[in-house]
Each structure stands twice: as C-alpha cells, then as structure tokens.
Amino acid sequence: MIAQELKIQEKKAVQPHGETTKTDTYFAPHVDIFETEQEVVVLADVPGVAPDGIDLSLEDNILTIQAHREPPNHLGQLILEEYETGHYMRRFTVAETIDQDKIEAALVNGVLKIRLPKVGPGQPKKIEVKIG
Template identity: 85%
Template sequence: MTAQELKIQEKKAVQPDGETTKSDTYFAPHVDIFETDQDVVVLADVPGATPDGIDLSLEDNILTIQAQRQTIKPPGRLILEEYETGHYLRRFTVAETIDQEKIEASLANGVLRVRLPKVGPAQPKKIEVKIG
C-alpha cells in the first residue's frame, strides 16, 4: 500500500464538524489498517457501539467513522469507573485507487471492520460500433 491509498490524519483530540449545542466528548478510536492485493481494511475499536449507532460516511474523499457509545449503568453502587462516556470520531483521507461504490462495513464484538476494495486495473474491452 502506498501512502496515497489511505492517508491517516494526525491523531489528536477530535471535534465534530460545525457548531454543536451539546457538549459531548468524542474519542478517536484505535485502529489497525492492513492491505491485501484486493483491498484495504480498517479495524476500529468502538466498544459499546451498536450497528444503528454508527455513522460511516464518505464525502470529498474523507472517510468518517462516527459512533454513539451506549452508556451501561450497572446495578448497585459504583466503586470505580475508568471508562469515560462519550462518542467516537475518526477521519481518513481515501485515495482514488479505492472503489468508493463498493465499500463495506460490519460490526462484531465492538470492532468495526471497514473494507475498502481497490479499483481493479482496466480490463480490455471490445466496443461495439453501431450504425447511425
């Protein structure tokens, strides 16, 4: 994979686009990115998110992963809480070598898997010449 296929924007405290009326906290989920001959795969840790709480979008070659984290309140008295409440937000620049129409995503065990298939090389094609 070249650096041009999936450019990782610097990881930092994230802010949603535009102004918001809520003061929600957003976390940048940890990701693993790997490549095969056919695709690039992004694995993002989004524990507590459900499939309907994930917003995966592609606009102006920017892949945005945004997820709502469900807060779980266990019964009884809270003794220690290390998990902060908030949401997930991470953005990546997608190269033109990715077939944007065939991007797929799935969620299992708190891990979001985004498959970014590469555009195949142009195949030889016979073009029919019509009369008229």
C-alpha cells in the same frame, strides 16, 4: 501502499464539524489498517457501541467513522468507571484507487471492520477510429 489508498490524518483531539451547542465528549477510536493487493481493511475499536449507534459516511473522499456509546446500566453502586461515555470520531482520506461504491462494514464484538476494495486494473480495449 503505492498511491497510499488511505491517508491517516494526524491523531489529535477530535472536534465535530462546525460549532456545537452540546458539550459532548469525542474520542478517536484506535485503529489497525491492513492492505492486500485487493483491498484495504480498517479495524476500529468502538467498545460498547450498538450496531445502530454507528454512522459511517464518505463525502469528498473523506471516510468518517462516528459512533455513540450509551451509558451502561449499573447493577449496583459504581465504585470505579474507566470507560467514559461519549462519541467516537475518526476521519481518513480515501484515495482514487478505492472503489467507493463497494465499501462494506460490519460490527462484531466492539470492533468495526471496514473493507475498502481497490479498483481493478483497467482492461485493455480496442478503440475504434471513425472516418469522417
């Protein structure tokens, strides 16, 4: 990436903004990031999250992924549970080379795909010089 369209913040324990009175657990979803000449694509693993459980926002050039996984309905006595219920949160800094008005996202089989199209190169134009 020339100007680094998407800057990854160091992975660490995730904390929501501000102070909270809830004791909810937050996980940082694993991501894969791909780049082409036209766009940057982020694939985030959010297993068990329903489409209405995702909040994707962009504020002050920070792309925030938030998602909530509801507790599963068990069909019998639970013997082992390795998937914890909680929230997902991950933040990325988006460069000026991304067209923020055209960002798209889709959730398929527990994978959130975010497409961040790049701004096209400026087209040459003639600038009129006014007299007087």
